[in-house]
Amino acid sequence: xxxxxxxxxxxxxxxxxxxxxxxxxxxxxxxxxxxxxxxxxxxxxxxxxxxxxxxxxxxxxxxxxxxxxxxxxxxxxxxxxxxxxxxxxxxxxxxxxxxxxxxxxxxxxxxxxxxxxxxxxxxxxxxxxxxxxxxxxxxxxxxxxxxxxxxxxxxxxxxxxxxxxxxxxxxxxxxxxxxxxxxxxxxxxxxxxxxxxxxxxxxxxxxxxxxxxxxxxxxxxxxxxxxxxxxxxxxxxxxxxxxxxxxx
Amino acid sequence: xxxxxxxxxxxxxxxxxxxxxxxxxxxxxxxxxxxxxxxxxxxxxxxxxxxxxxxxxxxxxxxxxxxxxxxxxxxxxxxxxxxxxxxxxxxxxxxxxxxxxxxxxxxxxxxxxxxxxxxxxxxxxxxxxxxxxxxxxxxxxxxxxxxxxxxxxxxxxxxxxxxxxxxxxxxxxxxxxxxxxxxxxxxxxxxxxxxxxxxxxxxxxxxxxxxxxxxxxxxxxxxxxxxxxxxxxxxxxxxxxxxxxxxxxxxxxxxxxxxxxxxxxxxxxxxxxxxxxxxxxxxxxxxxxxxxxxxxxxxxxxxxxxxxxxxxxxxxxxxxxxxxxxxxxxxxxxxxxxxxxxxxxxxxxxxxxxxxxxxxxxxxxxxxxxxxxxxxxxxxxxxxxxx
Numbered sequence: 001x002x003x004x005x006x007x008x009x010x011x012x013x014x015x016x017x018x019x020x021x022x023x024x025x026x027x028x029x030x031x032x033x034x035x036x037x038x039x040x041x042x043x044x045x046x047x048x049x050x051x052x053x054x055x056x057x058x059x060x061x062x063x064x065x066x067x068x069x070x071x072x073x074x075x076x077x078x079x080x081x082x083x084x085x086x087x088x089x090x091x092x093x094x095x096x097x098x099x100x101x102x103x104x105x106x107x108x109x110x111x112x113x114x115x116x117x118x119x120x121x122x123x124x125x126x127x128x129x130x131x132x133x134x135x136x137x138x139x140x141x142x143x144x145x146x147x148x149x150x151x152x153x154x155x156x157x158x159x160x161x162x163x164x165x166x167x168x169x170x171x172x173x174x175x176x177x178x179x180x181x182x183x184x185x186x187x188x189x190x191x192x193x194x195x196x197x198x199x200x201x202x203x204x205x206x207x208x209x210x211x212x213x214x215x216x217x218x219x220x221x222x223x224x225x226x227x228x229x230x231x232x233x234x235x236x237x238x239x240x241x242x243x244x245x246x247x248x
Numbered sequence: 249x250x251x252x253x254x255x256x257x258x259x260x261x262x263x264x265x266x267x268x269x270x271x272x273x274x275x276x277x278x279x280x281x282x283x284x285x286x287x288x289x290x291x292x293x294x295x296x297x298x299x300x301x302x303x304x305x306x307x308x309x310x311x312x313x314x315x316x317x318x319x320x321x322x323x324x325x326x327x328x329x330x331x332x333x334x335x336x337x338x339x340x341x342x343x344x345x346x347x348x349x350x351x352x353x354x355x356x357x358x359x360x361x362x363x364x365x366x367x368x369x370x371x372x373x374x375x376x377x378x379x380x381x382x383x384x385x386x387x388x389x390x391x392x393x394x395x396x397x398x399x400x401x402x403x404x405x406x407x408x409x410x411x412x413x414x415x416x417x418x419x420x421x422x423x424x425x426x427x428x429x430x431x432x433x434x435x436x437x438x439x440x441x442x443x444x445x446x447x448x449x450x451x452x453x454x455x456x457x458x459x460x461x462x463x464x465x466x467x468x469x470x471x472x473x474x475x476x477x478x479x480x481x482x483x484x485x486x487x488x489x490x491x492x493x494x495x496x497x498x499x500x501x502x503x504x505x506x507x508x509x510x511x512x513x514x515x516x517x518x519x520x521x522x523x524x525x526x527x528x529x530x531x532x533x534x535x536x537x538x539x540x541x542x543x544x545x546x547x548x549x550x551x552x553x554x555x556x557x558x559x560x561x562x563x564x565x566x567x568x569x570x571x572x573x574x575x576x577x578x579x580x581x582x583x584x585x586x587x588x589x590x591x592x593x594x595x596x597x598x599x600x601x602x603x604x605x606x607x608x609x610x611x612x613x614x615x616x617x618x619x620x621x622x623x624x625x626x627x628x629x630x631x632x633x634x635x
Contacts, residue, residue, distance in 0.1 A: 010279045012400035014626045020404035021626065023571060027407045028624045047466030162464075173337050175275070 004177040005240055054155045057084045060147040077206050083146060087154030089199055090139035091161055092192065093132050095168070099188060100129035102171045103181055110178060120178060120232055128228075131221045138218060142211050164188065179240065182233040189226040196222050251512055251535075251561045253505065254542070254553070258535025264323045271329045273526070275336035278343070281520055283350065283403040284567045288514045288523070289334045290344075290351045292530075294451035295444070295510050296328030302503055306496050313496070316544060320537050327530055334523065341459040342390050342468075346401040348452050349386060352379035353406055355448060357570035357577075359441045362563065368438055370591055371426055371489055372445060373577050374584060375482050380411030380574060382475050385615045388622040393465045397628045405569040408624035412582050415613035417478045420600035423586040424484040431491035431498065436505070436558040439490075443506040444565070446486040453479035470614035477608075497545050498556055504538040505557050513564035 014021035057080040104125045143150040153161075170176050170184040196219040203212040235245045276285055303321040307314045335344060353376060360372035387398035387408045398408060429438050456479060460472030494502070511531040518524040542553045585597040625632030 008280055011282060011403050012279055014399065014404060017404040020569065020571075021399075024399070024404050024407055024624075025626065027409050027575070031409045031623075033621055033623060047470065169337060175336070175338075 004179055054158050057087075057154050058149055058152040060149070079146065079206065082202055082206055082208075083143065083148045084154045084156045085195075085199055085202060086139055086143050086146075086148070087150075087152065088156035088160045089195060090136060090143065090150060091153065091157035092164070092195065093136040093139060095161070095164060096132035096188065096192065097129055097136060099168060099171055099185065100125055100132060102168070103178075103185060104129065106171065106174075106176075106178060106181055120182075124228070128225050131218075131225070135218045135221075138214055142214070145211070164191075179233065179236040182229060182236060185229050186226075186233050189222065189229050193219070193222050193226050251508065251531075253508065253535075253538065253557050253560065256535045257539050258537070259529075259532040261319060261323065261536055261540060264533050264536060266326045266330070271326055272333050273330055274522075276334050276520065276523065278336050278338050278401075283347075283401065283405055284354075285518065285520050285523060286335070286347050286401075287351050287354060287567060288518065288527070289331055290347050290451075291355055291444075291448055292510060292514060292527075293328060293332040294351075294448045295507055296324055296331060297451045297454070298443070298447035299324045299503055299507060300328065301450070302499065306500060310496055312548070313500075313544070316540060320540065323533060323537070327533065330526065331530075334526075340394065340396075341462060342386065342394060343396070343401050345386050345456070345459075346383065346390060346398045348455060349379055349383035350402055350406050351448055352376070352452060353383060353574065354567070354570055355565065356445055357573050358566045358568075359445055360577075361570075361573060362565075363438060363441050364435050365429060365438050367427065368429060368441065368489055371485065372441070373581055374586070374591060375445070375449070375485060376574070377411040377578060377582055378414070378417045378478060378482070380407075380578065381414050381417070381615075382411075382478070384408055384410050384622070384624075385414055385471060385475065385619050387624055388618045389468055389471055391622070391624075391628045391630075392618065393468055395628065395630075397626065398624070399626060405571070407571060407574065409578075410619065411578060412584075414475060414478060414615035415609055416605060417481070418601070418605040418608050419481060419586055420598070420604040421484065423588060423598060423601045424481045425488045425589055426485055427589045428489050428491045431494045431556075434491070436556070437562040439502050440506045440509050440562070442486065442489050443503060444510060446483070446490065449479055449482040449486055453483050467614055467618050471618055474614045495549060497541070497549055501538070501541050501545050501553060501556055504534060504541050507534040508538055509561050510565065512561055513567070516564040517567040 010016070014025075104122055107120050107122055107125065140150040167184040167188050171181040196215060200212050200215045200219060203209075203215060238245050276289065278286075300321060303317045303324065307317045310317075339347070356372050356376040356379065360369050360376060363369040363372060383398070383402075383406065390396050390398050402408070429442065431439070453476060456472050456476035460469060460476060463469050463472065508531065511527050511534055514527040515524060515531055518527055545551060545553050545556075583594045584591045585594045585601070586592070587596060587598045587601075623629065623632065
């Protein structure tokens with residue numbers, strides 16, 4: 001049985017050491033605080049003045065690139081916004097491949113106490129992993145079609161990478177259970193779906209209808225990932241709670 | 249278990265071997281293990297880090313010792329790996345920081361009480377009240393930036409209230425130097441205490457310097473910069489109580505003896521049987537190292553190691569809450585300042601430290617900023633506001 005929610009000797013709360021906790025609370029309630037309300041704001045402002053961004057969207061590497069038809073279509077808008085977001089999606093999908101690989105490893109190798117009662121089909125996870133990889137390659141092609149460099153890390157790719165660092169940390173940790181990993185994966189897929197929807201709109205806004213059509217196919221697959229991961233996650237938690245659930 | 253330093257030969261160096269599997273042990277549980285288990289892990293990482301640091305420097309000055317240093321240091325390095333890898337990845341760097349400050353408070357307070365030399369004991373009490381304030385500031389940061397309760401790490405062993413305010417801990421370098429013990433007359437326990445606290449503070453300084461820039465929040469970045477500066481002062485302070493007249497081999501001998509002593513202290517108090525086995529194994533490894541260095545000491549210095557080391561180990565370090573002692577010292581000594589090597593009332597502090605501090609704090613002090621109106625409450629200050 002998955003032991004994520006097993007009762008045990010958790011020592012983090014105050015009820016585990018009532019005498020010591022009472023002492024701590026008394027000390028905390030009784031010391032004198034000098035009012036210094038404005039100091040935090042001053043320091044915060046100091047560090048926010050003249051702040052510089054994470055970095056820039058790279059210029060297309062070649063003049064030939066600039067003249068490529070896809071980018072010309074987007075002329076008059078701000079194609080660098082699209083390049084920034086395409087770079088973000090590329091990085092996210094590439095990391096998505098690795099995240100699924102971590103989850104597959106976990107499902108194959110976990111000890112029974114880390115496994116959900118319901119079997120997560122590894123072949124289905126592998127299918128999702130392969131689709132993330134296809135999306136990554138689709139984005140390479142899309143970015144190249146704009147004359148931009150798919151190997152560059154754009155500012156939004158950087159920020160998104162920082163944001164998802166915690167998900168990888170949870171899923172890669174051998175101590176976390178399959179259901180804890182599915183919860184992280186659910187957040188990954190929710191954000192992924194919303195990001196593809198935005199990307200489709202953006203491509204359409206720029207007049208890049210062919211690109212938008214390709215992206216709709218990817219979104220369709222991401223929809224499936226999301227529905228499935230959410231279902232697995234809910235079933236794994238409910239089955240731990242003693243509810244009889246039948247996997248779909 | 250009384251350890252006779254000269255009778256216990258420990259594990260021979262050639263049998264001190266590891267596999268990668270052993271070097272990356274299963275981590276302790278942040279949630280279920282006792283906070284003092286983490287305290288021991290952090291302290292011993294610091295002890296091993298200092299062994300590595302010292303032995304590298306020793307090799308730079310002593311050609312003939314380079315081979316035995318390299319052989320022993322390789323094992324020390326792997327011991328440090330195994331110890332430090334006991335920290336689980338679910339500790340955020342800031343949560344680990346809370347653990348570091350708990351080490352600095354509880355271990356320094358314990359050492360201050362077992363220290364026979366009053367001047368050295370005063371030095372530990374002085375530094376401890378400063379680390380005590382760091383815990384309060386970092387707890388405010390953890391609450392206000394990450395929305396977490398520092399007591400999940402501290403487990404109610406250590407109070408979260410201000411000590412000597414960090415913003416006034418900044419001193420001119422001459423006020424961080426202390427008088428050193430006399431290596432010819434000092435008790436062995438005094439030498440070991442100095443090495444223990446020096447090692448702990450040095451790793452804390454290095455840890456903050458490494459992780460400080462990984463924070464995105466401006467106040468967090470600034471807070472680490474400010475507290476790292478005090479840790480640098482503490483390394484200066486604790487480094488200066490050690491007698492510079494000790495020879496390199498005498499220092500190496502003391503260093504190995506202190507590793508024996510600190511692992512022995514861990515063995516005596518550890519409740520987690522898996523970790524206790526690691527402490528026992530490394531106690532035997534350190535006795536093996538001590539045995540080799542004892543022979544080198546005799547060979548190169550022609551001296552009896554009994555001139556430097558006690559026959560048997562002192563009482564172990566008490567790994568337990570020092571709440572009452574800390575509160576007493578806080579009420580009696582928070583107004584002390586350092587002037588040269590002496591401790592004086594704040595009214596007698598020298599101009600140099602005051603000028604140094606005023607300049608550093610002239611654009612505001614991050615520790616004052618994060619601590620403004622902060623009062624710890626179980627479940628974070630948000631729980632207090634809604635209670």
